[in-house]
Amino acid sequence: xxxxxxxxxxxKIASIEGPVFPxxxxxxxxxxxxxGRMENLRYEDWQGIHKYTSPQGMPALVDAIVDKVRDxxxxxxxRAGVLxxxxxxxxxxxxxxxxxxxxxxxxxxxxxxxLIRGIVESFRAVPxxxxxxxxxxxxxxxxxxxxxxxxxxxxxxxxxxPSNPTGVVVPxxxxxxxAELCRSQDLWLLSDEVYEHHAYRGxxxxxxxxxxxxxxxxxxxxxxxxxxxxxxxxxxxPPAAIAQCRKISTHTFYSAPTSGQIAGLRAxxxxxSWLAESxxxxxxxxxxxxxxLGEPPPAGSTFLFLDVADRLDERGIFGFLEDCLDxxxxxxxxxxxxxxxxxxxxxxxxxxxxxxxxxxxxxxxARRLGR
Amino acid sequence: xxxxxxxxxxxKIASIEGPVFPxxxxxxxxxxxxxGRMENLRYEDWQGIHKYTSPQGMPALVDAIVDKVRDxxxxxxxRAGVLxxxxxxxxxxxxxxxxxxxxxxxxxxxxxxxLIRGIVESFRAVPxxxxxxxxxxxxxxxxxxxxxxxxxxxxxxxxxxPSNPTGVVVPxxxxxxxAELCRSQDLWLLSDEVYEHHAYRGxxxxxxxxxxxxxxxxxxxxxxxxxxxxxxxxxxxPPAAIAQCRKISTHTFYSAPTSGQIAGLRAxxxxxSWLAESxxxxxxxxxxxxxxLGEPPPAGSTFLFLDVADRLDERGIFGFLEDCLDxxxxxxxxxxxxxxxxxxxxxxxxxxxxxxxxxxxxxxxARRLGR
Numbered sequence: 012x013x014x015x016x017x018x019x020x021x022x023k024i025a026s027i028e029g030p031v032f033p034x035x036x037x038x039x040x041x042x043x044x045x046x047g048r049m050e051n052l053r054y055e056d057w058q059g060i061h062k063y064t065s066p067q068g069m070p071a072l073v074d075a076i077v078d079k080v081r082d083x084x085x086x087x088x089x090r091a092g093v094l095x096x097x098x099x100x101x102x103x104x105x106x107x108x109x110x111x112x113x114x115x116x117x118x119x120x121x122x123x124x125x126l127i128r129g130i131v132e133s134f135r136a137v138p139x140x141x142x143x144x145x146x147x148x149x150x151x152x153x154x155x156x157x158x159x160x161x162x163x164x165x166x167x168x169x170x171x172x173p174s175n176p177t178g179v180v181v182p183x184x185x186x187x188x189x190a191e192l193c194r195s196q197d198l199w200l201l202s203d204e205v206y207e208h209h210a211y212r213g214x215x216x217x218x219x220x221x222x223x224x225x226x227x228x229x230x231x232x233x234x235x236x237x238x239x240x241x242x243x244x245x246x247x248x249p250p251a252a253i254a255q256c257r258k259i260s261t262h263t264f265y266s267a268p269t270s271g272q273i274a275g276l277r278a279x280x281x282x283x284s285w286l287a288e289s290x291x292x293x294x295x296x297x298x299x300x301x302x303x304l305g306e307p308p309p310a311g312s313t314f315l316f317l318d319v320a321d322r323l324d325e326r327g328i329f330g331f332l333e334d335c336l337d338x339x340x341x342x343x344x345x346x347x348x349x350x351x352x353x354x355x356x357x358x359x360x361x362x363x364x365x366x367x368x369x370x371x372x373x374x375x376x377a378r379r380l381g382r
Numbered sequence: 383x384x385x386x387x388x389x390x391x392x393x394k395i396a397s398i399e400g401p402v403f404p405x406x407x408x409x410x411x412x413x414x415x416x417x418g419r420m421e422n423l424r425y426e427d428w429q430g431i432h433k434y435t436s437p438q439g440m441p442a443l444v445d446a447i448v449d450k451v452r453d454x455x456x457x458x459x460x461r462a463g464v465l466x467x468x469x470x471x472x473x474x475x476x477x478x479x480x481x482x483x484x485x486x487x488x489x490x491x492x493x494x495x496x497l498i499r500g501i502v503e504s505f506r507a508v509p510x511x512x513x514x515x516x517x518x519x520x521x522x523x524x525x526x527x528x529x530x531x532x533x534x535x536x537x538x539x540x541x542x543x544p545s546n547p548t549g550v551v552v553p554x555x556x557x558x559x560x561a562e563l564c565r566s567q568d569l570w571l572l573s574d575e576v577y578e579h580h581a582y583r584g585x586x587x588x589x590x591x592x593x594x595x596x597x598x599x600x601x602x603x604x605x606x607x608x609x610x611x612x613x614x615x616x617x618x619x620p621p622a623a624i625a626q627c628r629k630i631s632t633h634t635f636y637s638a639p640t641s642g643q644i645a646g647l648r649a650x651x652x653x654x655s656w657l658a659e660s661x662x663x664x665x666x667x668x669x670x671x672x673x674x675l676g677e678p679p680p681a682g683s684t685f686l687f688l689d690v691a692d693r694l695d696e697r698g699i700f701g702f703l704e705d706c707l708d709x710x711x712x713x714x715x716x717x718x719x720x721x722x723x724x725x726x727x728x729x730x731x732x733x734x735x736x737x738x739x740x741x742x743x744x745x746x747x748a749r750r751l752g753r
Contacts, residue, residue, distance in 0.1 A: 036434065038433055038434055042425060042429070042432060043432050045736055048425060048431075049420045049421075049423045049425070049431055049432070049641045049735055050420070050421055050422070050424050050425055051421070052417050052420045052421060053421050054413060054420070056422055059611070060419075060420055060611060061413060061414050061419065061420070061609050061610070061611045061612060062409055062608075062610055062611045063407065063409055063610045063611055064611065065424055077401075097468055097472075097613070097634075097635035098635070098636055100633065100635060101634065101635045101636075104633060104634040104635070106528065108504055112506075113484045113506055126632065126633055126636070129629060129632065129633035129634045130634070132633075133479055133629070133630050133633040134505070134506075134636060135483075135484055135505075135702075136458070137504065139624070151753070237432055237433075238432050239432070239433055240430070240431060240432045240433045240434055240435045240636070240639060240640030240641065241432060241470070241639055241640070241641070242613070242635065242636065242637065242639040242640075243639075258500060259504050261471075261497065261500065262471065262475060262497055262500035262504040263468075263469040263471070263472065263475040263501070263503045263504060263614065263634040264468035264469070264471060264472045264475070264505070264634065264635040265468070265472075265497070265613065266613065266637040267613070268609030268611060268641070268642055269612070269613075270420045270611065270639070270640075270641055270642075271639055272614070279570050281589065287592040315452070345390040356571075377559065
């Protein structure tokens, strides 16, 4: 599983002297808006804050999620089609655990979020990588790339837009065509929309709006509202499927944390202006990072994904990343995003630290890359 | 899976008029000690409170857990043998996901915590019930009961003490004998110690202290410190096994919530006097409930498990539970604790509401039972 790849350099990271640029973690540096902070979730107002909720989640949050995905994602959700989850990780794990039997195949558009591979493997299913975001340049090519990977054992397609790690925002017509392909083959769609609010160029669309009957769409409060530590997100899909997903979630994490659910409810109720401002700050940070590195400005998400093949020696990408640690610069290795396909890439997150700090890290990287 | 059983009566529960006695949920009514409440986890003091921790957990919490399990549980833990989890559910799921391949068998001492069955099934392994707590009355009988269920496909034994739902505190010599049996058969031990602090009669021992090399021991802050909604517990075992468990936990819930980890750290640092007092209150509630119902006082945990066979008609246990709803009394059905073995039982939790309210619920049940 992918986790191990990150840890190879951990001992050396711990011993860095001087400033550290932690651009390897996919996190956001801004603290949440005031009403969403733990210290402002008062026991007096929420006497159940330390107690269980139902495994589905707090009714008030479920209601707010129904409204949000109907209004903003065009998904015809109903209450029974919502499951509050331990982040998007928990939501996608519940979905994969529900739909994939051991040995069945889940297609993953690549380069991909590192954890999706291990999620599929945790339930003894087989991840099948579809190289996509870095090379598909038309609707026809998108459909052909996916179609070529379908076998008799395929049960689902995992789509992430805006994409971690490439920042690609998949055009809505492509999503519609992929949804139709999956409908014609009777496949599930797993939609990862963690970065739905971070599409800076191009329009974010939910593939679940094109094929709601076969889509399990995972969302999160983590990145949009600065709450990754709260471990709270949600999964939306057909009620009968969500009822089956709930069996997996109940038996792997029981429920999303109650305090995280309350914070998520407040995010949906009153987080809009904070979200708009943080989005502006993050886009600016991404544009600045790209400019320093001589890359095109990112279309979405919070990452740049760079091919550094011309700077590698016989030690490969891990040797390069080790050298970068001499500059205090920590980045994620390409193989985590698709082993064998992206071994000469690095990913950096431009929202994991304040913009000036990220910019300084990017300047150090640019020098190293001769850009 | 077991979850469905609870929900059959849900529609009727929602329409109860008059006072409701929610004795079906395994929860604790006392709010946490002041320093452990969300409102007292200040952003100023914990600027990372809304951000990710590592999947293993916060270093300070991991250190505190090492000290606690060495001192209180006699388990020779080290840092690499600790994993902070999404409650005990998350810890046991990570353990089962690590050790059981599809089709392999996990023995479960019964009557059992309802979720352990679904945890085993979530990873496509096979739960094998060992009727135990209600009938085994000697060390020899305990070993014989387990030995009789071992097959070529058995990989682990799940032990819970103090027991949910029976309250039985398994004597340390029995635990030692079961540990030796598992050692001789090269089986894993899954130890559920959620109620370790709620042994009122008899001594709580950790089976992991007798066979640390093959034990994965799951603990929780939920019941002891009134923090079930925080979804934070921990798993302790051999470092190589915990490293594998971490792959499952990372890919099903990523990490325990950061705020729950901070609250857990505070519980270990300064929760002792609150724990002692709450334990006294809960024991008193249990003794009072038992007295009203003409049962022996419970040895441990927070439940009474009653055979109501002589009050059942052709509608069985669900008919009985439905009739109880006329009194506002909600309890959990026996089949959730071991289908086919405990179909005439009900479980009630005497800590899910304040003592006077629980006592009134018990009086209504006693009248219905003719006790």
